[in-house]
Amino acid sequence: MARKNGKFQRSFQEGIRRTAVVKxxxxxxxxxxxxxxxxxxxxxxxxxxxxxxxxPGALMRLRSWQFIAFSLLAFTAMLxxxxxxxxxxxxxxxxxxxxxxxxxxxxxxxxxxxxxVQFSISAQEExxxxxxxxASRAADHVRQLLRSNGLDPKDAQVGQxxxxxxxxxxxxxxxxxxxxxxxxxxxxxxxxxxxxPITQGLSDMEDVTGNQSLSYLLDDVEAAKIKAVEDAxxxxxxxxxxxxxxxxxxxxxxxxxxxxxxxxxxxxxxMLAREAGPAAINSPAPPTAEFGAQKITVTAxxxxxxxxx
Numbered sequence: 118m119a120r121k122n123g124k125f126q127r128s129f130q131e132g133i134r135r136t137a138v139v140k141x142x143x144x145x146x147x148x149x150x151x152x153x154x155x156x157x158x159x160x161x162x163x164x165x166x167x168x169x170x171x172x173p174g175a176l177m178r179l180r181s182w183q184f185i186a187f188s189l190l191a192f193t194a195m196l197x198x199x200x201x202x203x204x205x206x207x208x209x210x211x212x213x214x215x216x217x218x219x220x221x222x223x224x225x226x227x228x229x230x231x232x233x234v235q236f237s238i239s240a241q242e243e244x245x246x247x248x249x250x251x252a253s254r255a256a257d258h259v260r261q262l263l264r265s266n267g268l269d270p271k272d273a274q275v276g277q278x279x280x281x282x283x284x285x286x287x288x289x290x291x292x293x294x295x296x297x298x299x300x301x302x303x304x305x306x307x308x309x310x311x312x313x314p315i316t317q318g319l320s321d322m323e324d325v326t327g328n329q330s331l332s333y334l335l336d337d338v339e340a341a342k343i344k345a346v347e348d349a350x351x352x353x354x355x356x357x358x359x360x361x362x363x364x365x366x367x368x369x370x371x372x373x374x375x376x377x378x379x380x381x382x383x384x385x386x387x388m389l390a391r392e393a394g395p396a397a398i399n400s401p402a403p404p405t406a407e408f409g410a411q412k413i414t415v416t417a418x419x420x421x422x423x424x425x426x
Contacts (some may be wrong), residue, residue, distance in 0.1 A: 165187040214423045216372065219356045224416045225341050229333035234304040235276075236319050236329040237299060241283060245296040248280070252298040255324035259302065262318040266311050269418025301328075305336075309410075333410040342378045346416035353421040361407070361425055369424030378417045 238259070240251035260270040279299050285292045306312060312331065319329060335341055354368075361368040 128196055140272070153334075186367065217357050217360045217368075217423050217425055218420070219353045219423070220418065220420045221349050221352035221356060222418050223345050223347070223349060223352055223417060224414055225344040226412045227335060227341055229335060229410050229413050231334050231336045232309060232312050233303060233332040233334060234306060234315060234319075235301070235303045236331075237301045239297065239299050240324050241295050241297040243295045243376050245280060248296045248298045252300060253302070255322060256300070258322055258324075259319070260415070262315065262322075263304070266314050266318075266372045267309070268304070268306075273302050276301040276303055284425070306307060307336075333413070335413050335415075338380055338415065341413070341415040342380070342417065345378060345415045346376050346419065349376075349417045349419040350421065354423070356383045357421065357423040361423075364425075367426040369426045371421060372424055373422040376417060376420075378415065380415060381413060 238252055238255045239257060240248050242248040242251055259273070263270050263273065277300065281297050281299070282293055283295045283297050285294045304315075306315070316329070316331070353374075354371075358368050
């Protein structure tokens with residue numbers, strides 16, 4: 118038996134030495150037994166192949182894949198831990214005992230107390246100096262119009278002033294034909310009776326463009342927002358009191374509230390267009406004449422949490 122074991126050990130060692138010189142293209146390099154690999158050396162070949170698979174380079178590649186997989190798992194867990202944007206606005210994701218959660222809308226309507234008049238002065242001449250002088254004369258007419266209606270010209274505000282060259286694009290060489298001066302002006306009126314004379318005087322001016330508009334608004338819109346919030350809170354408390362009464366409980370103090378207000382855009386009831394020549398004198402009244410301005414509505418939404426006793 119010892120002799121057979123020694124012979125097998127020598128044969129095994131000889132097979133190990135053969136593996137150091139066998140090329141991958143050799144039929145002896147066959148783990149499945151389809152080539153010339155002796156059956157008694159198939160298990161050592163498989164063991165050597167497993168050992169080669171765990172060389173330092175392969176081990177580093179395996180660790181890199183493990184690190185990538187761990188990073189993906191950690192990132193997924195972080196996304197699951199962060200609540201959605203809509204859920205962050207809520208007070209609590211789970212019901213709180215002895216509380217009632219209500220939401221309500223409120224509003225405040227008021228007549229506009231301010232008129233915003235906006236218009237533009239535009240002048241075009243061949244020379245820039247002439248265009249500036251023409252625009253200055255138009256501005257002097259606007260100042261005289263404001264003074265004649267009891268308004269201080271300093272109350273008017275200049276929103277934009279620009280000087281631009283004007284080209285003839287029909288000419289292949291894009292010929293310069295002049296310069297254009299544009300100025301946008303706005304003024305707020307508290308006395309609505311002055312709206313008609315001001316707008317009529319602007320429409321009669323030669324160098325005032327048709328970009329004229331009226332906007333009705335509230336001067337102190339923040340006070341209107343507060344009143345809308347008060348109305349929303351009163352509605353929310355009434356709803357919470359109803360829930361408490363029907364459940365046989367007593368409504369307690371306000372524990373939490375969130376408030377959102379919505380300001381409407383300015384009401385623009387009419388656009389004013391300038392009509393040149395004698396037709397402006399006999400022109401009919403605008404479509405909005407003798408009509409009242411639309412009311413301005415400010416809305417609010419509240420979410421409130423009340424304690425129950």
